[in-house]
Amino acid sequence: MVAFQNDDVVHTTNHTHDCPEDFCKTGISELDLKLGGGIPTGNTVLMVGSSGSGKTTLSMQFLANGAKMGERGVFFTITEPLFKLTKNMENFSFYDKKMIEQGKVNIIDLRIISERLGLDAEKYSVEDASALLDVLKDIADELQVKRLVIDSITALCYRLKTNEMIRDFIFKLGSSLAAMGCTTILTSEVPPSGDGGIQYSKYGIEEFIADGIMYLSDVDRKGDLIRTLQLIKMRGTSHSRSKVALAISSSEGIEITPLLKSKG
Amino acid sequence: MVAFQNDDVVHTTNHTHDCPEDFCKTGISELDLKLGGGIPTGNTVLMVGSSGSGKTTLSMQFLANGAKMGERGVFFTITEPLFKLTKNMENFSFYDKKMIEQGKVNIIDLRIISERLGLDAEKYSVEDASALLDVLKDIADELQVKRLVIDSITALCYRLKTNEMIRDFIFKLGSSLAAMGCTTILTSEVPPSGDGGIQYSKYGIEEFIADGIMYLSDVDRKGDLIRTLQLIKMRGTSHSRSKVALAISSSEGIEITPLLKSKG
Amino acid sequence: MVAFQNDDVVHTTNHTHDCPEDFCKTGISELDLKLGGGIPTGNTVLMVGSSGSGKTTLSMQFLANGAKMGERGVFFTITEPLFKLTKNMENFSFYDKKMIEQGKVNIIDLRIISERLGLDAEKYSVEDASALLDVLKDIADELQVKRLVIDSITALCYRLKTNEMIRDFIFKLGSSLAAMGCTTILTSEVPPSGDGGIQYSKYGIEEFIADGIMYLSDVDRKGDLIRTLQLIKMRGTSHSRSKVALAISSSEGIEITPLLKSKG
Amino acid sequence: MVAFQNDDVVHTTNHTHDCPEDFCKTGISELDLKLGGGIPTGNTVLMVGSSGSGKTTLSMQFLANGAKMGERGVFFTITEPLFKLTKNMENFSFYDKKMIEQGKVNIIDLRIISERLGLDAEKYSVEDASALLDVLKDIADELQVKRLVIDSITALCYRLKTNEMIRDFIFKLGSSLAAMGCTTILTSEVPPSGDGGIQYSKYGIEEFIADGIMYLSDVDRKGDLIRTLQLIKMRGTSHSRSKVALAISSSEGIEITPLLKSKG
Amino acid sequence: MVAFQNDDVVHTTNHTHDCPEDFCKTGISELDLKLGGGIPTGNTVLMVGSSGSGKTTLSMQFLANGAKMGERGVFFTITEPLFKLTKNMENFSFYDKKMIEQGKVNIIDLRIISERLGLDAEKYSVEDASALLDVLKDIADELQVKRLVIDSITALCYRLKTNEMIRDFIFKLGSSLAAMGCTTILTSEVPPSGDGGIQYSKYGIEEFIADGIMYLSDVDRKGDLIRTLQLIKMRGTSHSRSKVALAISSSEGIEITPLLKSKG
């Protein structure tokens, strides 16, 4: 037996990082309550939803609330131009321009990064993807961020050429994120659920690297679409899995309330 | 770390355009009400629906009403010949030939443009698609339009050869539209929803470049098909998401009314 | 800006054909009523339905009734041999052999045409398809027809080699038909709807070139299949969209009646 | 205009065969009643059903009853060995060995034919398929059959190499059958309908060459599977389209009875 | 006409094997009752079901009961190791080690056979598949078996490289089995039926070579999964098609009982 030595196994539990035991609070009180305190520090959460389900707003609020608690964060966007993103966020009371100016919340357009890296703006090779991962890591290290968002992993993967490359990239991203130790939100864009069943990701692999899954979807109440949130999974917590309503307002941002039962 | 300098992040919020803060009214009063004032200026809206759902009429009315408010608009068509399009529109009271003659509403057949560019009429190469994007931008600039419609993004993409080209084109179109600053409607042709679930676009990528999604569909009331409209998403607004009835008449064009509940 | 000159836009509305403003009556009185007068002259209508839904009979009756109103028509068939087609039609009272003999209704087997053109009987190249389109146009011009039927566009497309060729062909056919100015019915063969959702065409592109969609389907009334017709779309008309029953009898041909509601 | 001469059109209706006007009775009295007399002579009927729906028995009974009325028939089988087929048929009272011995019903294994033609037993080339069609025609001519069955067109097509070959073969078969003038049944094997919608054929093209469609399916009555028959289409007849029960017994073979409504 | 001589047709019915007229009893009394006596001798039965539906147990019980009636049988396994198979069977009272020792029931691992033939253990070429068929036939002949089981045809086909090879193999297997004259069970592994409709086989071709289809599935009674059996088809019998419950116990093996109706 060449590949295996007996002490490998014992080693493995000593391999535990120096992980803070506490939680990374989202700052949305009902959500932290539901999570049993917050997201376990260092977890990677897949935030799943279709267009308009609230993924971007919830992610940004997670960073803004972190900043208020003294934790730096970074938001990597891949589809939305920065000026549009910030303009939209300025509508929300949780968002404060000073966080940006003081470097507490950092918003970075991955397309600008990849341009600077000399990458093909629309299509990455294996090496490009790898280089991009390195830069992500460098940025997170340099900024000493505790919270990291990629919005969205789906659009990021669209820039890879083949399904095989996408699989490899996702597994490598998983390893990188685990090593970084940040609490991470990856947004996952899926089609509206309708009658065609549920899915957590475009490629069915993204959930492999996730310690938690937040599922945002719409409930149709006789023609009225209600946004909802459901915790499918959150390793390291005892969490409720009931579906709750998610409201978005400019004054409060995201709010979580009980979902009224349909009479039908 | 080569690709990243610390002031990149701070830069980004200064990168905000000189965006007008107000709304771009559709001029359909109940729709503007539902939108909380109108479409945020500069937003790109995906207007989703199957054949016969009212996409073309609603888009044209958006431009005609804009013209009455002093905003120039351009309508790019890709499948319908101009003479047919205008003949059909002349049936509607909102449509006034003078708008066309005075250059307030400009209707342009992309096939004529692409012919003049020397493009293959039915099939574009990467360069063709890129050249076409440049012309779109030039036209919008020269005409100083505030409102822009592409009817439909689906048919436009059919002229691209591969799925990879389509993905690239859509992302590039998104960047171009964001840079142009017009309030834009992209119509998205989808199959009738039936029992097969909902989709927002043919390729599942079109929604990535959209700030808003308007979903037009039919509700079957015991054999009677009722047209409906639903706002799935509209960044920068607090909008209702309830489904409303959409009626088309020659006197009023598109009208929005409450959707009576089915008794069944 | 090379590709665009300012007067292009103004030109475009002058580009309007000399279109008759009135309607092209189907001669089936309840259907014309439903259509608000008839099919707008020059429109291309996609008549969608599965095998046995009544597409061929309704199309032929449209031509026969046109002949009685003094409008010449042509019926292009691609799957059914002429002797079978005419034998079946002779069962209907609307059909009169004299129309054929006097050239008021012309029935042409596209396979005979393509044989004469030296085309591969079962498989067309790009050039074949193009040549066929030219001949269609020549025939329509020479016969001075006002009404044109292709039965079916689905079978016609089956003779093209690739999906790309089919897309191109459909877009070119749309341009040709628009230029011809005939009122046209394209029959579209789809699978029975069952529980698997609705579709308007085999390739999902045929509806792009249609100004109107008539949807023929079966309603199951406890094991009894009722034929129905529904107007999904008809540009230039204010039409009802309710589903109506479609009966076929030898004495009357197609008749339209209200659809009794199911008690279940 | 090279390809078209004016008298082509007039020619076409003179092209009518010398078709007998009457019906080809199935000899199953309720079915003939439902058909309004029988299958119009010369029609090609697609008999659709999953395994166990009764296609083979009904086809054979059609031939046996024809023999009793003095019409010769031929049954082409492609999957079932002759000895098994005849052994199973001997269980039915409608089947009489003498019909076979006297050449009134002829059962031919297409695999034996294709072996004699030197064809690859499992896979046909274009030429093979063409040669087989010629032999089918020769046999039908030589035996002077009025009724012809191919059981099944689905298995026959499985022996063709590509979807393109299959499409060509089906269209050519349609032309051959139309020219032969026999009343023909093509059995079409489809998956059980279940909840996955209805289909009439494996390739969705077989129905293009059919003048009639008989749909055999199972109705589930609380765990009891009831065989049913439904006439979807029969050109040249005024037929009922209600679903009826189809019973198979050794004494009567196929019998048609009303389908009791489910109480649920 | 080269390929056809007139006496071919008459020949065919003389081609009948010397088939025993009686039935091959399964030895499960309610099942034999349902079958109207048993499986017609020489029939090939496709036993369809998902994992855990009871296919292997029912097949083995068929052989064991045959042995008790003096008929030799052979069980070809392709996925399960022999020691596991026999260990599991020893839990059942119908299974008696002596049957194996006395050669009344023979269990053969096709992987051992194919190894001995020098075949690639996991992937067969056309020649491999053909050689394997020959060996199957030789074994059946040498052992003079009357009953034959292949568990499963699905796993066997997985070892073929292309869909085309699979189609050819299945048709050849059908011919071989018909020539052998054994009463045969082919198990067919399908996904659990769920809401996604019914299927009888992985490739949709396996049923072409089957004289009978037994469908094993689960009925969900408020979270309790009940195994059921339904006879879809059995040529040469008058059989009930109602769904019955199938129970598996170590004392009785498979037992068939009426299926209690759901109250819901």
Added chain:
Amino acid sequence: MVAFQNDDVVHTTNHTHDCPEDFCKTGISELDLKLGGGIPTGNTVLMVGSSGSGKTTLSMQFLANGAKMGERGVFFTITEPLFKLTKNMENFSFYDKKMIEQGKVNIIDLRIISERLGLDAEKYSVEDASALLDVLKDIADELQVKRLVIDSITALCYRLKTNEMIRDFIFKLGSSLAAMGCTTILTSEVPPSGDGGIQYSKYGIEEFIADGIMYLSDVDRKGDLIRTLQLIKMRGTSHSRSKVALAISSSEGIEITPLLKSKG
């Protein structure tokens, strides 16, 4: 007959391993009860479920409980880093660090193994897969484990290049596991069931090598997701197949309780 000798058949039952007759208890008392004692020793169980269904926790608890009963176990992970896995497990009372230190439960990251083997970290060749199987076997032998978990077979197969390689690998894995004699759990990651039917595995082949299937899924109780467990199949046991609730708490780990019926 070259490939077969008469004594092959008799041999086969002598081929029975020296298998312990008793059960391998999961240590979750209600689950062992449901299983009729436990998992039959040496069985391979496919534990099917979507993200968040409890597969990893249940598998680890199976090993921890085994350790308490004196049986060594090994847990092969392929997606989750060791430090994260152990950190999460430390939340559960069933998990005791000493088990790891004393080598009673061994946790091994297959990625570290494959790295040491010099394999491409993300993509295996045929030889890589084969080498990995050998190492798995060596480790199990050396550690003298009685219980083995692979979490997940789905992620493991993702690292193989083609569907053909995956099929071969799964069949070879089945043979290896059967030969090893351990009681094995393979976790199988499937999409959430939703309305799209049930599946047991990504490739539909994994169940071929399983003696048992445990199906973990969610039941929606008006927006509250309840985790459930259902035994689909367990060879060698008389087990209940009713669906039961599965609760996860840090104090008890997995607990099995009756599933309250929905009132709706």
